[in-house]
Amino acid sequence: MDLLDRTDHRAARRADQEESVAALVSKASRQLTQLVHDELRLAQAEMAQKGRRWGVGGGLLGGAGIVAMLALQALVATAIIALALVLPLWAAALVIAAALxxxxxxxGGLGKRKVGQAGPPVPEQAIESVRADLVEIKERAHR
Structure with a gap:
């Protein structure tokens, strides 16, 4: 009878261990899912921030283009005035063109700096975080 009790006890312990392993696998699965969701949220936030920087830089570059076009128009007007009248009128137009x-x-310099600050359109922080998570998971799996 003692032998049967020991066998039942071993079977019960084995069942408890199997339930424990199942619980651990379930917990690890939930944690991994949460980790993936968190990493995706981080990547989304990082891309939104970079998108705003690209937008500001692009807007400044667009403004520089418009002002440069106005300067070219003023230069054309200056050339016309210079050819038509060799008087101080053209000098005023030239000063305006230089200011433009x-x-x-x-x-253009401000826009270039803003675009340079934005960096490449890649979620670098999220990628680095995922890499660190993978290293951590691999280290814990080998223990």
Whole structure:
């Protein structure tokens, strides 16, 4: 009878261990799902931030283009006035054109800096976080 009790006890312990393993696998599955969701949210937030930077930089570059076009129009007007009248009227037009070109240069420099700050359109922080998570999972799996 003692032998039967020991066999029943071993079977009960084995069943408890199997339930414990099943619970651990279930918990790991839930945690992995949560981790993937968190990483996706991080990637989405990072891409939105970079998108805003690209938008501001692109807007400044567009403004620089418009001002540069106005400067070219002023230069054309200056050339016409210079050819038609060799008087100080053309000098005034030339000063306006130079000022417009200066504004275009400033806007272009600001836009280029903003686009450069945005970096490549890749969620770098999220990718790095996923890599770190994978390393951690691999290390824990080998223990």
């Amino acid at each position: 070109l200066l504004i275009a240069a400033v806007l």
